[in-house]
Amino acid sequence: MNRITLVRRGFVALALVSLVSLALVACGDDDDDDGDSNGGDHSTGSATIGDIAIEGAYARESVTDVAAVYMTIKNSGAADTLLSVSADVGSEAQLHEVVDSSMRQMEGGIPIPENGEVTLKTGGLHVMILGIEGGLKADSTEVHLTLTFENAGSVELTAPVQALNGDGEMDHDMDDDKE
Amino acid sequence: MSTVRSWLVLALAAIAVASLGLVACGSDDDGGGDPTATSIPEITVGDDEPAFLGVQVSPQPRKPDFVLTDTSGEDYDITAETEGYLTLLYVGYTHCPDVCPTHMLDIARTLDDLGPEIADRVKVVFVTSDPERDTPEAMRTWLDAFDERFIGLTGDTEDLENLQRQLGMNPAQKVPLNDKGDYAVDHGAYVLAFTAEDNLAHLVYPLGVTRDAWAHDIKKLVEEGWTES
Ligand SMILES: [Cu+2]
Numbered sequence: 001m002n003r004i005t006l007v008r009r010g011f012v013a014l015a016l017v018s019l020v021s022l023a024l025v026a027c028g029d030d031d032d033d034d035g036d037s038n039g040g041d042h043s044t045g046s047a048t049i050g051d052i053a054i055e056g057a058y059a060r061e062s063v064t065d066v067a068a069v070y071m072t073i074k075n076s077g078a079a080d081t082l083l084s085v086s087a088d089v090g091s092e093a094q095l096h097e098v099v100d101s102s103m104r105q106m107e108g109g110i111p112i113p114e115n116g117e118v119t120l121k122t123g124g125l126h127v128m129i130l131g132i133e134g135g136l137k138a139d140s141t142e143v144h145l146t147l148t149f150e151n152a153g154s155v156e157l158t159a160p161v162q163a164l165n166g167d168g169e170m171d172h173d174m175d176d177d178k179e
Numbered sequence: 180m181s182t183v184r185s186w187l188v189l190a191l192a193a194i195a196v197a198s199l200g201l202v203a204c205g206s207d208d209d210g211g212g213d214p215t216a217t218s219i220p221e222i223t224v225g226d227d228e229p230a231f232l233g234v235q236v237s238p239q240p241r242k243p244d245f246v247l248t249d250t251s252g253e254d255y256d257i258t259a260e261t262e263g264y265l266t267l268l269y270v271g272y273t274h275c276p277d278v279c280p281t282h283m284l285d286i287a288r289t290l291d292d293l294g295p296e297i298a299d300r301v302k303v304v305f306v307t308s309d310p311e312r313d314t315p316e317a318m319r320t321w322l323d324a325f326d327e328r329f330i331g332l333t334g335d336t337e338d339l340e341n342l343q344r345q346l347g348m349n350p351a352q353k354v355p356l357n358d359k360g361d362y363a364v365d366h367g368a369y370v371l372a373f374t375a376e377d378n379l380a381h382l383v384y385p386l387g388v389t390r391d392a393w394a395h396d397i398k399k400l401v402e403e404g405w406t407e408s
Contacts, residue, residue, distance in 0.1 A: 060276070060280065061324070062276065062280075063320055063321050063324050064273050064274045064317075065274070066274050066275075066276045066361075067276055068276035068277045092361075094356065094357075096277075098277055098278060098368070098386075100368065101278075101348075101365055101366055101367050101368040102363075102365035103275075103354070103363045103365075104354070105356070122277055122278070122281045122386060123277070123278060123281070123386035123387055126277050128276050128277075129276075130356060130357070130361045131359075131361065164280065164284060164324045165325075
């Protein structure tokens with residue numbers, strides 16, 4: 001048997017795959033380096049407040065009135081919680097989690113573990129912006145966000161918009177090799 | 180190849196971790212209450228590299244035999260129109276910010292990379308789970324952001340629900356996001372690959388499949404078709 005054999009209605013396994021990505025996040029990290037080689041200008045996509053550092057934030061271009069924002073949140077102090085996010089586009093921003101095939105709101109926010117990190121990425125957690133009239137265009141737009149943490153307080157963050165037709169692979173890629 | 184390989188190893192490890200690991204992680208959230216925890220299927224994982232990197236399913240769903248409406252408003256007979264093509268079918272909705280665009284993007288860019296010789300033998304069919312918002316025009320605009328060749332289908336609710344049932348999915352359900360009428364749609368979050376020679380989906384692709392894995396499987400399915408073992 002050189003393959004995964006799914007007995008019964010095998011789709012439960014898919015649920016497991018998505019559960020795993022959440023579990024890995026919740027467990028802290030698989031110590032991948034932050035891949036942040038260009039050390040210099042971090043005017044967009046990053047921000048710091050207290051023990052919290054946000055890196056690699058970006059929104060995804062959207063032709064409908066909803067869009068997702070992704071980022072990594074690192075915590076060098078005691079446990080904290082990302083309580084809410086607001087954005088300068090759209091009618092509302094929510095904290096979401098994808099579990100199995102459903103997207104649900106994170107009631108009570110996103111826990112950020114002590115001396116740990118949480119990555120918002122496809123198939124897991126994201127900030128979802130609703131009611132963006134005309135959608136979100138790449139290049140011409142940046143999204144300005146305010147993130148509010150229970151302990152660290154509020155911080156502003158600018159996220160670039162990543163084009164859909166670009167070849168940038170989304171960071172759900174679980175692989176370190178880059179082409 | 181190493182990327183493909185390492186994805187595989189990770190995936191297998193991930194599945195193994197899933198069956199044990201949730202406990203080991205000390206699930207700081209709700210612990211129990213997870214309906215899937217009691218219904219984990221038997222999974223056997225071997226050492227050899229499999230022929231395909233998608234998730235093999237059994238029984239294999241058959242390509243749905245429905246006549247729906249395409250993005251130009253015309254009838255689209257799925258069976259007739261996709262006969263002889265590797266058919267990647269996905270049920271989703273355009274107001275989906277995360278899972279749906281990720282799948283579409285990964286497939287579109289993979290087909291670009293593989294070139295027309297392969298891509299012209301593949302049909303990508305997006306069936307809406309949200310016919311209320313996904314008019315033919317709305318789907319066309321959305322699909323064109325990824326690939327103008329992608330086919331978008333809608334239909335009456337009953338047909339769309341029956342199609343999902345035939346694929347082994349629970350029919351999509353609206354989930355309100357606020358009290359202003361915004362909603363998400365729960366839906367099957369994986370892509371089914373119906374092979375040209377038998378119109379069965381031996382393989383499905385959940386989120387997290389890399390483009391290397393997509394490229395590997397699409398190329399092999401087009402060139403060699405489905406092979407057991
Ligand atoms: Cu969402």
